[in-house]
Amino acid sequence: MAKMWAGRTDGNTEKIADDFNSSIRFDSRMYRQDITGSMTHAAMLAAQGIITSEDADQLIDGLSGILNDIDNGALAIDMACEDIHMFVEQVLTERLGDVGKKLHTARSRNDQVALDIRLYLRDEIDTIAALIKELLMAIVEKAEQYKATIMPGYTHLQRAQPITFGHHLMAYAMMLLRDLDRLKDCRKRMNQSPIGCCALAGTTYDTDRRFEAERLGFDGICLNSLDGVSDRDFSVELLGALSTLMVHLSRFSEEIILWSSWEFKFVELSDAYTTGSSIMPQKKNPDMAELVRGKSGRVFGDLMGLLTTLKGLPLAYNKDMQEDKEGVFDACDTVKMCLQVFTGMISTMSANTANMKSAAQKGFINATDLADYLVKKGLPFRSAYKISGQLVALCIEKHTVLEELPLDTYRSFSELFSEDLYQAIDLTVCVEKRISEGGTSLASVEAQIAYVKGMLTK
Ligand code: ARG
Numbered sequence: 001m002a003k004m005w006a007g008r009t010d011g012n013t014e015k016i017a018d019d020f021n022s023s024i025r026f027d028s029r030m031y032r033q034d035i036t037g038s039m040t041h042a043a044m045l046a047a048q049g050i051i052t053s054e055d056a057d058q059l060i061d062g063l064s065g066i067l068n069d070i071d072n073g074a075l076a077i078d079m080a081c082e083d084i085h086m087f088v089e090q091v092l093t094e095r096l097g098d099v100g101k102k103l104h105t106a107r108s109r110n111d112q113v114a115l116d117i118r119l120y121l122r123d124e125i126d127t128i129a130a131l132i133k134e135l136l137m138a139i140v141e142k143a144e145q146y147k148a149t150i151m152p153g154y155t156h157l158q159r160a161q162p163i164t165f166g167h168h169l170m171a172y173a174m175m176l177l178r179d180l181d182r183l184k185d186c187r188k189r190m191n192q193s194p195i196g197c198c199a200l201a202g203t204t205y206d207t208d209r210r211f212e213a214e215r216l217g218f219d220g221i222c223l224n225s226l227d228g229v230s231d232r233d234f235s236v237e238l239l240g241a242l243s244t245l246m247v248h249l250s251r252f253s254e255e256i257i258l259w260s261s262w263e264f265k266f267v268e269l270s271d272a273y274t275t276g277s278s279i280m281p282q283k284k285n286p287d288m289a290e291l292v293r294g295k296s297g298r299v300f301g302d303l304m305g306l307l308t309t310l311k312g313l314p315l316a317y318n319k320d321m322q323e324d325k326e327g328v329f330d331a332c333d334t335v336k337m338c339l340q341v342f343t344g345m346i347s348t349m350s351a352n353t354a355n356m357k358s359a360a361q362k363g364f365i366n367a368t369d370l371a372d373y374l375v376k377k378g379l380p381f382r383s384a385y386k387i388s389g390q391l392v393a394l395c396i397e398k399h400t401v402l403e404e405l406p407l408d409t410y411r412s413f414s415e416l417f418s419e420d421l422y423q424a425i426d427l428t429v430c431v432e433k434r435i436s437e438g439g440t441s442l443a444s445v446e447a448q449i450a451y452v453k454g455m456l457t458k
Pocket of ligand 1: 027109110113319321322
């Protein structure tokens with residue numbers, strides 16, 4: 001097919017070269033951004049007297065017609081075109097004749113694609129941020145429901161100290177809040193307009209880049225034209241933020257998978273978010289959580305792919321940069337799906353509070369509290385720690401728990417023990433006494449919930 005850029009060459013490329021070169025298969029999803037950018041460009045050209053306002057009106061009408069036609073299915077995107085930019089310009093020229101050919105004055109596909117991708121990803125960030133907020137709401141609701149539910153807290157996956165399920169859930173809420181913040185931060189740096197950088201060096205036309213930037217909702221413009229067309233650090237940053245988000249979702253998934261196993265039986269997932277096995281009738285598999293954990297790998301891969309694509313590129317534009325899109329689109333699609341499924345899974349999940357409690361009762365997780373008891377009675381912590389450890393060893397030997405040991409036994413280890421020790425090692429008391437900010441006490445978890453809720457209304 002003859003090319004719009006035919007001139008220096010005859011433009012008669014081999015079909016296989018065309019297919020290889022083409023990006024329309026994946027960049028067609030930016031048609032709205034491409035057309036919006038072109039409408040703004042036409043308006044700027046007229047405002048600066050570079051084209052007439054009659055021409056600009058025709059271009060803008062023509063572009064808005066193309067947008068409508070694509071939206072309502074009247075115009076199919078031609079996958080034989082090189083990219084979405086060429087497609088839109090080609091249709092415009094078919095519809096308007098020579099006027100259509102004026103649109104590409106004082107711009108290049110290099111600044112055009114840099115613009116489109118920023119506009120597209122800016123919207124994706126907003127969508128993803130809204131989905132994170134929905135997940136946060138679901139987590140906060142669960143945390144509220146289970147703010148007094150005692151469970152073992154773990155280190156090294158060994159029972160460590162008693163906490164509440166609400167406290168545990170709120171840990172993920174804090175991580176997701178930072179993920180939101182990272183996205184906001186990334187959006188800020190992404191939101192600088194590259195349009196007007198042209199091919200690489202700017203232009204001899206008297207353009208007004210700030211007019212375009214303002215109309216397109218940017219906070220400012222890329223101040224160096226080479227930089228504007230050749231960096232994709234905003235996509236790297238977004239992929240970094242999405243990768244971190246996926247780390248959080250993946251860890252949360254891993255816990256849900258563990259908790260819903262017969263070995264733990266801490267949570268029950270809704271049938272709507274689990275699957276059965278085709279051979280083992282007893283199975284209820286946490287596939288959604290496993291997939292979220294698994295899909296984290298592809299998002300990290302998207303990040304690595306882009307970093308690797310960019311690392312050896314000389315300035316300014318190189319065709320390698322066409323490879324910037326699929327990965328970041330895939331990451332956005334993946335994250336959006338993961339967040340939606342995760343929110344549904346969390347909001348329909350219930351805790352098996354009795355099992356959590358009994359696991360908490362079996363793990364000597366009040367041993368620190370026992371040591372603290374002796375410290376409060378005047379013993380140095382290291383000595384108290386040792387006695388507490390010896391008492392745990394004794395319990396293990398006698399197949400009992402700290403709560404069941406008689407006072408006499410305690411007193412044979414230290415005269416400082418008296419009847420009130422049983423109160424000090426009661427699990428509810430252990431939780432309630434952890435009043436330090438951020439700790440597991442009810443008041444502290446309530447404060448965390450209030451904080452996150454407050455952040456969500458901002
Ligand atoms: N499809 C290209 C891309 O995605 C658009 C820019 C092409 N520019 C060029 N000079 N070949 O990067």
